[in-house]
Amino acid sequence: KAGVTQTPRYLIKTRGQQVTLSCSPISGHRSVSWYQQTPGQGLQFLFEYFSETQRNKGNFPGRFSGRQFSNSRSEMNVSTLELGDSALYLCASSSGDSKNIQYFGAGTRLSVL
Amino acid sequence: AQTVTQSQPEMSVQEAETVTLSCTYDTSESDYYLFWYKQPPSRQMILVIRQEAYKQQNATENRFSVNFQKAAKSFSLKISDSQLGDAAMYFCAYRGRMDSSYKLIFGSGTRLLVRP
Numbered sequence: 001k002a003g004v005t006q007t008p009r010y011l012i013k014t015r016g017q018q019v020t021l022s023c024s025p026i027s028g029h030r031s032v033s034w035y036q037q038t039p040g041q042g043l044q045f046l047f048e049y050f051s052e053t054q055r056n057k058g059n060f061p062g063r064f065s066g067r068q069f070s071n072s073r074s075e076m077n078v079s080t081l082e083l084g085d086s087a088l089y090l091c092a093s094s095s096g097d098s099k100n101i102q103y104f105g106a107g108t109r110l111s112v113l
Numbered sequence: 114a115q116t117v118t119q120s121q122p123e124m125s126v127q128e129a130e131t132v133t134l135s136c137t138y139d140t141s142e143s144d145y146y147l148f149w150y151k152q153p154p155s156r157q158m159i160l161v162i163r164q165e166a167y168k169q170q171n172a173t174e175n176r177f178s179v180n181f182q183k184a185a186k187s188f189s190l191k192i193s194d195s196q197l198g199d200a201a202m203y204f205c206a207y208r209g210r211m212d213s214s215y216k217l218i219f220g221s222g223t224r225l226l227v228r229p
Contacts, residue, residue: 031214035217035219045217048215056214092215099163101148106157
C-alpha cells in the first residue's frame with residue numbers, strides 16, 4: 001500500500017499570497033488531519049476531516065481552511081500569507097479502526113518571504 | 114486542556130547502549146492513548162510505539178519499550194541496543210479515547226543523538 005503523499009514537498013511564497021497544499025491518504029483511510037510544525041510552537045493541530053466533514057479544528061485564524069474530497073484526498077489553504085506561516089505542514093491519515101494510529105506524510109515545507 | 118511535556122530537549126547515547134526518553138502529561142480523562150513518534154531528518158513521522166491507558170501492561174516493540182505510570186502520568190520510552198538509525202527527534206503524543214476526532218497533542222520533542 002502506498003503511504004500518505006503530500007505535494008508539493010517545498011513551496012516558496014511571498015507575503016499576501018495564498019497557497020494550497022495537497023494530501024492523499026493511505027487507500028481506504030477516511031480521516032485526514034493536518035498539523036503545523038515550527039521550531040517555536042512545535043506541532044500544532046490544524047484540523048481533521050472525516051468523510052468530507054470537518055470534525056475538529058485547532059486554534060488557528062480563519063485564513064487557514066481545508067476540505068476533503070469524496071476520494072478522501074484533502075487540501076488545506078492558507079490565504080494572505082504572513083511570515084509566521086513559514087512551517088512544515090504535516091498531513092496524517094487514519095483508518096478509523098480501534099488501533100487509532102495516524103500515519104504521517106513527509107510534509108510540505110512552506111517558506112514565506 | 115490536555116498537555117504533554119518532554120523535559121529533555123536533547124539526549125545522547127553510545128551505540129549499543131540503552132537510553133530512556135521522558136514524557137509526562139496532564140489530563141482529567143481516565144481513558145486515552147499515548148504514542149511515541151520518531152521524526153528522522155527525512156521529516157516523516159513514524160510511529161514507534163503505542164499504549165492504551167486502560168492496559169496495565171507496558172507496550173513493547175522489539176528494542177523499544179515504554180514505562181507507563183498512569184498515576185504519575187508518566188510515559189517514558191526506553192531504547193535498547195541503540196543504533197545509528199535511531200538518531201532522530203522523538204515526540205510523545207496523547208489522544209483522548211472519547212475524542213470524536215483523531216487529534217493528537219504533542220510534546221515539544223527530544224532530539225536523540227547516537228554516538229558511534
